[in-house]
Structures are given as structure tokens and as C-alpha cells.
Amino acid sequence: MLNIALFGPPGAGKGTQSEFLITRYHLYYISTGDILRREIQEGSDLGKKAEKIMASGGLVSDEIIVQIIEKTIENNPQAKGFLFDGFPRTYTQAYILEGLMLKLGTSLTCLISLEVPFEESVKRLVSRGAISGRSDDNEEVIRKRLEEYTNKTVPVIEFYRERGLFRAVDGSQAIDNVTKQISEIISSELQNNLFNIVIFGYPGSGRSSQSAAIAKKYGLESINMSKLLEDEIRNNTAIGQRIEEHNMKEEHVADEIVVQLIERKLENAQNAKGYIFKGFPRTLVQSYILEGLLKKHHSSIALAFNLKVPAIHAMERLNKRGLSEKGKHYDKSMTLMLRRFKEHEEKTIHVVEKWISRFGVIDIDGTGNFDEVFDRISREIDNIIPNFE
Numbered sequence: 001m002l003n004i005a006l007f008g009p010p011g012a013g014k015g016t017q018s019e020f021l022i023t024r025y026h027l028y029y030i031s032t033g034d035i036l037r038r039e040i041q042e043g044s045d046l047g048k049k050a051e052k053i054m055a056s057g058g059l060v061s062d063e064i065i066v067q068i069i070e071k072t073i074e075n076n077p078q079a080k081g082f083l084f085d086g087f088p089r090t091y092t093q094a095y096i097l098e099g100l101m102l103k104l105g106t107s108l109t110c111l112i113s114l115e116v117p118f119e120e121s122v123k124r125l126v127s128r129g130a131i132s133g134r135s136d137d138n139e140e141v142i143r144k145r146l147e148e149y150t151n152k153t154v155p156v157i158e159f160y161r162e163r164g165l166f167r168a169v170d171g172s173q174a175i176d177n178v179t180k181q182i183s184e185i186i187s188s189e190l191q192n193n194l195f196n197i198v199i200f201g202y203p204g205s206g207r208s209s210q211s212a213a214i215a216k217k218y219g220l221e222s223i224n225m226s227k228l229l230e231d232e233i234r235n236n237t238a239i240g241q242r243i244e245e246h247n248m249k250e251e252h253v254a255d256e257i258v259v260q261l262i263e264r265k266l267e268n269a270q271n272a273k274g275y276i277f278k279g280f281p282r283t284l285v286q287s288y289i290l291e292g293l294l295k296k297h298h299s300s301i302a303l304a305f306n307l308k309v310p311a312i313h314a315m316e317r318l319n320k321r322g323l324s325e326k327g328k329h330y331d332k333s334m335t336l337m338l339r340r341f342k343e344h345e346e347k348t349i350h351v352v353e354k355w356i357s358r359f360g361v362i363d364i365d366g367t368g369n370f371d372e373v374f375d376r377i378s379r380e381i382d383n384i385i386p387n388f389e
């Protein structure tokens, strides 16, 4: 999971930079200030408690903050990662965040601090106040907010510095430059984590050959489900025999077998920079399994691709492969070919649809020759993590 806290004095540009981070990395945005303003607007008990303090520029109690953060995290179990804006604001809140992340089996990736001189903050907030109408954006309250920042929030820096998670950016530069520096920080953080890719597409869309080439180029471990199953059969293992029994009865291989094979791969490939999955997950159940398995390894999905080729085109490719010596038995039977297509359309497409909002599945035009498609995929990877090779 990529979890980022954006830090900095009021007016440092946290909100502006957040907009970019949310879309680029598909993070769930938690701004404690926004949540509190909403509570006030709704007239909730919590809002009533916070209103006076916020209007005066003080910090609301850690007790209130822990409640709203906990509730927001719990209400979003699907989140791929979180972006915190305006939290943690006290040393205690830094511990709270650590505990909350631990509960999710993850941790904060880093805290990015937007550094802006106080006078610049005041200037920006006063002009924002003229437009936003935020009652706490007037000079007197701004000074109080900055005082609270110095006394209570600045110590948070030390918490993250000690843990090696503090990253500073000069926030007084032009917005685009700040954005660029933040992306560089995140890229390098992502390189320290496992980088996992899933590649979807019709049978015959080129998933196997592309995933093998991507794995080679980026130092990833390829997890090709049909290949794993074939290897078990070829090596005549106990699992292989069970797979064959399923095949003879023309049944799907049980999820429990698939899980074992993936688990083994994840445990044995300790030096991989990440994994590229092909042919898995095929169903919603398997998508939950994959997320669970990755979580166990303190990891998650970084990218998902959908290789798009017209169905007729994919069938032609499979037919051609079936006639060649590389052909698999299931390429040679029309019944089996149709069944695989149907399976994709009835089951796998639901996973792709669900993942579009969660991980931002990237469509790749799968037509054209191998190199053209490979370039399209590589470009998307390079975009997220430049210099990953």
C-alpha cells in the first residue's frame, strides 16, 4: 500500500498537490480539515465540539481526530492507499497514525513536507480567504494557526525523521515544480516496495508473451498461472495429478490449488522487485485472494493493464497458434476456445470493471506487432516509475 502524509504549514499547498496525487496514484484522500468542516455544516455533535476551536485557529483534540480518521479508514476497506492532508498534526497523532496503519497490516510510506516561509503562508492564506470564504483564513486567525503549527505540529517532523520517513520539498516554488519533486520522491519510494502488475485481456491477446518480456525488462518475477499449472502436470507432482483430474472432468482448477501455487512463488522469490500476474485473478474470488496474499507480503497492486484486441482477432491468433507446434491442446478445440472466451466475458471482466475505480486499470491497444504493444506497456510503466529498470 502506498500511504502518504502531506505535511506543511497552512497555505503550503497541500490541498493543491493532493488533487494531483489522488488521480495519479489512486489514493483515498483524507483531509481532516475537510471532514471537520463537513461535520460543522451538518451540525453533528462532533462538529459542534470542533467549531469554536477551528474558528479561533486552535487544534481540535486528538480524541476527536482519532474518531474521524478511524471512521473514514473503516468505511473505505477497498482503498488502495491513503493520502493524509492535515494529519498528523501533533506528536500524539503520529503515534495514532502508526497504530491505525498497523491495524491495516501496512505502514506510512513517507511524510512529504512542503516547506514554505511563514510570511508566504500568511500571504497565500489571506488571498485564499478572499475567494474561499473560509472563516479561518483571516490574518488574526492565520497567525494563531501558524503559532499552533510551530508549537504542536513542528515536533511531528522529528517523529518521522527518527524513523527515516521524512522527505522535504521546497513548497515556495511554482506548483508544477513542487508536483514534479513530489512525484520523484514517490517514484523512489515505490522502487523500495514490491512493484506488482496484473495483466488482463482475452485469451490470445498477447498476455503471456508481453508479461514475460515485461518481467525480463523490469526485473519482475512472472507469475503465469497456466504455465504454473502446466509445470505441475509436466513434473507429475501431487498437485499436478489433481490438476489433471480437474482437466479430465473439464472442471476449473480449484482455487485452493491456485492459492498454493502463488503462495509458493511469493515465498520463494525473495529477491524479486515485484511480480507480474497473468491469468490470475480470473474471478472476483481470486481478486480477493490476490489482495490478501500480497497484503501478507506487505504489498499491493501497483498497476493493472487490460490488453485490448477485438475478440475475432484474438481467436485468429489462437487458431494460428493451435496449428503451430507451440499450440496448446485448448487452442485446438473450438469448444474449449469458446469456453475460455465466455469465462473471460462472464467472470474476468467483472474483476476488470471493479478494479477500474480501485487501481485505475490502463487500457493498452493490443493490436499491431509485439514490439509496438511492448512499447505501449513500457511507456505506462516508465510514466509511473521512471528509471525503474
Ligand code: AMP
Residues within 6 Å of the ligand: 010, 032, 033, 034, 036, 053, 054, 055, 057, 058, 059, 060, 061, 065, 085, 086, 087, 088, 089, 090, 093, 136, 145
Ligand atoms: P485545514 O483544512 O487542514 O487547514 O484545517 C483547518 C482546521 O481544522 C485547523 O486549523 C484545526 O482547527 C482543525 N484540524 C484539521 N486537522 C486537524 C488535526 N489533525 N488535528 C487537530 N486539528 C485539526
